[in-house]
């Protein structure tokens with residue numbers, strides 16, 4: 001089978017029009033992420049880049065049925081605002097942005113939307129789905145791509161036992177596999193950074209996540225977890241769309 005472009009922002013209006021009049025692209029994936037601190041060594045874009053990576057490859061698997069919209073690159077990250085560089089939207093802003101993208105897709109005849117989220121803090125969006133469905137009258141669902149993993153599965157792969165924790169072994173392994181240029185260990189000295197983290201729980205978790213990432217993260221772990229999530233998202237979308 002011939003594989004073609006699925007990323008909406010790479011297509012022309014002619015390509016979208018012709019695909020839609022041929023009955024293609026009846027489904028869309030909206031990746032949602034964050035721009036927030038990911039410890040001393042991992043790039044801020046991690047959650048956005050990982051959601052997009054999973055969404056893109058799942059849509060390619062389902063070509064020509066599913067489009068991927070540009071990712072929503074800023075999410076709910078108020079809890080990281082003590083770290084310079086983190087960006088956050090207010091919950092109502094974030095929800096309104098995602099709603100308007102769903103509405104735009106509906107107006108072009110898209111009937112099935114899956115929001116593939118890469119940032120745990122965006123969880124409140126899940127509770128808006130009944131409202132989105134009711135207002136727009138199409139099939140809209142929210143998931144986090146790591147819902148692909150059972151606890152047993154994660155325990156087998158993630159040695160730290162921390163599962164999908166933020167900026168720890170899981171995300172770092174994903175980064176090594178998908179975008180190794182986002183890991184910057186050079187010149188990192190955690191002790192010297194003297195972070196003065198205000199939250200008591202983060203002050204404990206942050207150095208632990210740092211050490212686990214440094215000692216346990218591996219590209220091959222990332223690769224198997226990525227494949228598992230791509231297959232899970234593709235399967236979920238195929239089921240929704242009766243493919």
Ligand SMILES: [Zn+2]
Pocket residue numbers: 038046047118119166167171
């Ligand atoms: Zn993250």
